[in-house]
Amino acid sequence: MCAMKAEKPEVRLWEGLTRSDLISLDACTRCGQCIPYCPIQEASGQRDISPPEKITMFRQLLSSQRGARAVLFGQRPLDREKLQKLSDALYHCTVCGVCGEYCEVGINCMRLWPDMRHKMVELGVGPFGPQKDTPKTTWEFKNPYGQPHSERLAFLPPDVHVEKAAENGFYVGCSGAYPSKPMVAGAVRVLQAAGVPFTILDDEWCCGFPLWVVGVHDKVEQFVRHNVDEFVRRGVKRLITSCPCCTTMITGNWPRYYGKELPFEVVHTTEVVADALRRGKLKxxxxxxxxxxxxxxxxxxxxxxxxxxxxxxxxxxxxxxxxxxxxxxxxxxxxxxxxxxxxxxxxxxxxxxxxxxxxxxxxxxxxxxxxxxxxxxxxxxxxxxxxxxxxxxxxxxxxxxxxxx
Ligand code: SF4
Ligand code: SF4
The missing domain is CATH 3.40.50.11810 (Rossmann fold)
Known part of the structure; x- marks a missing residue:
């Protein structure tokens, strides 16, 4: 269990959550329809950390601050033990979002759980266990694996040509650059075979997903701005992604941290390759x-x-x-x-x-x-x-x- 930190009194449970989050938290009927499909449930069977339980815990805490009782008898301080339990449940989740696919009221769980984690961080009860090191490691090494930044492009096959500047940029991502090199090495080889010239940043930083997903958002904007500005400097009009986490972060969150629409289109490698096959550019x-x-x-x-x-x-x-x-x-x-x-x-x-x-x-x-x-x-x-x-x-x-x- 996480060690408790002193609560910042100015942070209230509902503040910072979006309207859609609050509506979702209110909408859950506790039908349990999502439970059999949750991978955490399939692997552990721990019902006390299932989606409806997390939502119920949140509602109970919220009623102590904002419900009829709070209006009649005054707001009570958050129950730290219950808050910690909620936090532990929220971090025992892969944010896979499949609960939302099966949810009878259409809760967007892929958005709700990370937003709630961010709330836990603000309340001093997140992230969880070794995840606490993620922000520091990611900032220091520009990747969450703590691997040398200078080795980020070690995956590049010697027969692949990378342009200094090009309309297509390829975003490598930390997982491809370090533990899963065959994926990105394969992707750049196929792009080259398809006749798609592309550039890659010498100084590419993490996309910010590992920070965003554990709820620690302070430095995300710096990661986003660095990468966007570098790609713009290289004339990129279309950014080709590989990793699903990077793809989600770039399409779903980068515009928010960048403060406006991204100055380039974002496509996934398989979309580019499928298009090349359709046009007969690749056999x-x-x-x-x-x-x-x-x-x-x-x-x-x-x-x-x-x-x-x-x-x-x-x-x-x-x-x-x-x-x-x-x-x-x-x-x-x-x-x-x-x-x-x-x-x-x-x-x-x-x-x-x-x-x-x-x-x-x-x-x-x-x-x-x-x-x-x-x-x-x-x-x-x-x-x-x-x-x-x-x-x-x-x-x-x-x-x-x-x-x-
Ligand atoms: S997002 Fe979390 S709670 Fe929902 S199905 Fe995936 S692991 Fe379970
Ligand atoms: S399916 Fe939706 S409404 Fe039903 S318990 Fe799960 S989150 Fe709640």
């Missing part, structure tokens, strides 16, 4: 395999909703047979890498990864293709643990395609 060699494709939460349910483009790319691979996961597209399961949970609760995140891998294995496929560096890192780590349930090969989509062009 893919035969790959005689039966595969399944795992939709990353933030690509499928994020603001850009990239579901069709990776499938379109796969349709252009001669000999390839795609078998869909039982839950795919907007309903896909989280692999346990998101929301900072991999730092906060290692076992829980590994259990979630094993559930997704096992679901894929049951389909009798040769491989599972994924399109997310966080999934890549988590699933491979899960397969390195003793007694892991499946050795199904987990490969990155662009890594595979790059070997076929």
């Amino acid at each position: 893919i060699r035969e790959y005689r395999k039966k595969i399944t494709y795992h939709d990353p939460c933030l690509l499928a349910r994020g603001p850009r909703e990239v579901i069709r483009p990776p499938r379109e790319v796969l349709e252009y691979v001669p000999g390839l047979e795609l078998v869909e996961m039982e839950r795919h597209g907007r309903l896909s399961k989280c692999c346990g890498a998101g929301g900072g949970i991999r730092r906060a609760n290692f076992k829980m995140s590994i259990d979630m990864a094993n559930i997704v891998i096992t679901d894929g294995d049951k389909l009798g496929v040769d491989e599972m293709l994924i399109d997310c560096p966080a999934c890549f890192e988590r699933m491979h780590l899960a397969q390195q643990q003793p007694d892991h349930p499946s050795d199904l090969p987990i490969l990155d989509l662009m890594d595979v395609i790059s070997r076929l062009v």
Whole structure:
């Protein structure tokens, strides 16, 4: 459990939450429809941290400050024990957003949970456990992994040419740059094969997602401004993303921190590659395999909703047979890498990864293709643990395609 800090008395529970957050918090009927689909519930069965429980805890705390009792008998100070319990529940979440997909009243959980986490930070009860180091590490190293900034572009294959300035910018992202290099190495190779010239920042910083998602927002604007200004300096008109977290952060949050619309379009790598295939600019060699494709939460349910483009790319691979996961597209399961949970609760995140891998294995496929560096890192780590349930090969989509062009 987190150590308690002194409450800042001026911060009130509802202040800073959006109208939509407050309406959502009021709207939950406690129907429980979302519970069976929550990966945390599937992995742990801890009902006291389920979506309706988090909302109920919040409502109870709110009624002590703003309800009829508070009006009649005066506002009571927040119950610190209950607040801590709420905070712990909020941080035991991958922010995968699938609860919102199944929610009968349409709560936008992908937005609600991070906003509530930010509130917990303001109240001195967040982030959770090792997540507390994330802001300092990310600021110091410009990535949340604490890896040397000077090695950010070490993934670049020597045969790939990067322009000094170009209309297309490629945003690498920290997970691709460090633990999941095959994904971005594959992406830049495929872009080159498709005849798409692009530039990459020598001094690219984290997109700010790890800070935003744990609720520590103070330095996010500096990360956003640095990256946007650098891409503008290089003449970028279209920014090509790879990582789903970066894609969500850039499309959903960068304009807010930048203070206006971004001065460039944002597209995902698979959209660019699908377009090149459609226009006959790229040919893919035969790959005689039966595969399944795992939709990353933030690509499928994020603001850009990239579901069709990776499938379109796969349709252009001669000999390839795609078998869909039982839950795919907007309903896909989280692999346990998101929301900072991999730092906060290692076992829980590994259990979630094993559930997704096992679901894929049951389909009798040769491989599972994924399109997310966080999934890549988590699933491979899960397969390195003793007694892991499946050795199904987990490969990155662009890594595979790059070997076929
Ligand atoms: S966002 Fe995902 S992990 Fe979090 S409560 Fe909803 S379903 Fe569970
Ligand atoms: S499905 Fe929606 S309304 Fe029902 S318990 Fe879950 S969050 Fe509440």
